[in-house]
Amino acid sequence: MRSHIIGTIFRKEMLEVLRDKRMLFLVILMPFFLYPVMFTLIGFVGKSQGEKLNTEKVTVLLNPEAENTPISVLLKANPTLDVKLESFEQAALDTMTNTIGVLVGDGYQSSLDSNRSATVTIYYDSSKDLLDGRVNDIKSSVEELSQDLLLARLNAQQLPQGFVKPIDLREQNIAPQERVIGKIMGRFLPMMLLLFIFTGCIYIAIDITAGEKERRTLQTLFTAPLKVSEIIAGKFLATFLVGVVSATMNVLSLLVAMYIQVQLLSDGKAGEAFSLPIGPEGWAWMALIIVLATAFMAAISIAVVLLANSYKEAQSYVSPLMMVIIIPAVMSQMPGMELTTTTAMIPMLNISLAIGAIFQGIFNVGHILMVVLFALLYAGLALYLASLTFGNENVVTGEKVKFNALFSKR
């Protein structure tokens, strides 16, 4: 392979990309502005919805027998509850808007007075977020009341509080704040990242392969004294570079957007908490893995969309290819799924798991090295596949590709 020929093809492809406003918008500008705008919007909507859920009044129907009980007093003390003393039918509640029914059982006071349990039943539609939140408030109030009554009973019997709670079980989360953020990021960021890289790669791959076939410019290249490997290398490098730039822009944009959202949701107090548990070593591994993942996706994108004869036909290959990326990324989020010697060998799953582990700041260098080696292997195989496809006679002449002769040489 001659490097100056590869460089010439690469520079020409990049020149065309830079002059393609649609491509620049799709790959760089849109993600750069979309995520901060989208996340800011989500932040605002989330905040206002949260406020609405916390302040909107809900009607509570309390059966008349509960009048003058501590339950009634407690509920009336809550400013977000509009308590009405009236009987209700369970079925009727379903037709009422934002209404909860609280039924204090028969013999409430006599049960309490005789140190037995009294029954309080809450009726509500758990599919409504607003009611769900208010029911939690009511439950907390009733549990507090129950606790007070219990203490009174224990005092009356001169028994200590530990009498009814022999073991006081406590838990303490020792994870530092950045690891918690890292875990959250490590869960969804790998999938987002892989999708960003794929999006960056696939559109330029379509443009410089199927797009060129459709625009009838690919055949010219094949009459020049070039090796197939030189053509594929030049086109691969352009796809790869756009993929890396796209991924970088997307990640930066996403981090900025997330920072803004955290600030919004925490009234500007969470800025210091938004740090990640990744040191220089972690960032270096991450960069290497992203580069190799991009190389793999660039090569596989070229190999597949090259089979199409038009931009439209190539776009029909995008969804199945995206599934190849998404399914392993989703699998990596399943409980118990972690980077091991076995998972480090599975394409895309290994990348997703490795990125997740690095974000959490708990990774085994041996496993990461395995991921790097296998990612390198898969990128090489995908590139080899692309070069075989490129050499096919039907691909070159723009004829319908015969799959049974796909890898036959010209």
Added chain:
Amino acid sequence: MQALIEARGLSKDFGSLWAARDVSFQVEAGEIVGMLGPNGAGKTTTLRMLSGLLTPTEGEAFVGGHSMQHAQQDARKGLGFLTGDMDLYRRLKPAEVLNYFGRLYGVPETTLKNRVAQLMNAFHINEFADRFCEKLSTGQKQRVSIARTLVHDPKVVILDEPTTGLDIMASEFILQFIRSMAKEEGKAVIFSTHHLDEVERLCDKVLVIHAGRLVFAGTPAELNAQTGKNRLADSFFQLVNA
């Protein structure tokens, strides 16, 4: 004199159809050869085999003495090839297209600069040099395409229907250029066409392909003599309808 183009028993089987069958001919330096044939006769398939875009099922193609099958890089260095299936990069300007292909053909930078200037001048490309190729008219595109075909100064030029879709002025410009590159620069030129008047005016030899087979190879006068007709068009129709 050594032939600059040689087709030696070229055949192409597409599975259900032999698009070309045992096609053999030679073209020498300074010769203009017109390739005639109805649509689907096998002209483009034959030209694609000569350029190396298609591998012959049987036979071998030679350009400048180099086998297109066994020494493809050397053969292609001396070949300028243009078919109707080749367009220009939309987002490049004409000079950028010429420079790009000049570099791919390994033309040294200093030579390339002069060559591009010369071609842009000869094809009157300077008039629209600052436009992207997607903005050019059909005639302007064809001028740039032919200049692209010649940027590495090949000894052999193959043009597949170079005047299709062009108006009479643009066609005449292209035909005159074909004549000058053969007669003044000594290039071997094959061009396929459906315009028999172009063949009568320009060509030293005629190749008639019909149903994948070469049914005639000789001068226009020999074709008329063989068919007993006075006009090339009449001779052609008699040959392909026989």
